Amino acid sequence: MWLGRSLSSRAAVVTFDDGFENNYRVAGPVLASMKIPATIFLTTGLIGTDQLLWPDRLFLSLQNTTRDSLDLRKYGSGRFSLVGSAGAMPRGTGCGPC
Numbered sequence: 001m002w003l004g005r006s007l008s009s010r011a012a013v014v015t016f017d018d019g020f021e022n023n024y025r026v027a028g029p030v031l032a033s034m035k036i037p038a039t040i041f042l043t044t045g046l047i048g049t050d051q052l053l054w055p056d057r058l059f060l061s062l063q064n065t066t067r068d069s070l071d072l073r074k075y076g077s078g079r080f081s082l083v084g085s086a087g088a089m090p091r092g093t094g095c096g097p098c
Contacts, residue, residue: 014038018053 014031016023019042031038043053052060062070062082070080 016040018043 014036016027016038019040023040027038046053065082068081068083070082073079
């Protein structure tokens with residue numbers, strides 16, 4: 001029930017976690033044009049600081065490493081190449097996840 005009415009079986013809720021600026025800049029106009037409401041959850045503790053969220057720190061660490069692979073076998077995963085593939089991260093661009 002929502003506002004005293006039954007919801008459609010196809011009802012959905014659109015949410016964005018962490019409140020990246022592109023949620024507003026990119027997704028906002030698309031959602032508005034389709035009249036789809038959404039909720040953006042902000043990581044308020046980082047507002048006004050120069051701190052990065054952990055996924056951004058991880059991305060930048062991997063992007064700027066001099067190593068050619070990431071070995072996660074110790075943690076039950078595999079060994080992953082960081083260079084030489086179509087999916088390899090661009091090095092030295094200074095661009096975090098966009």
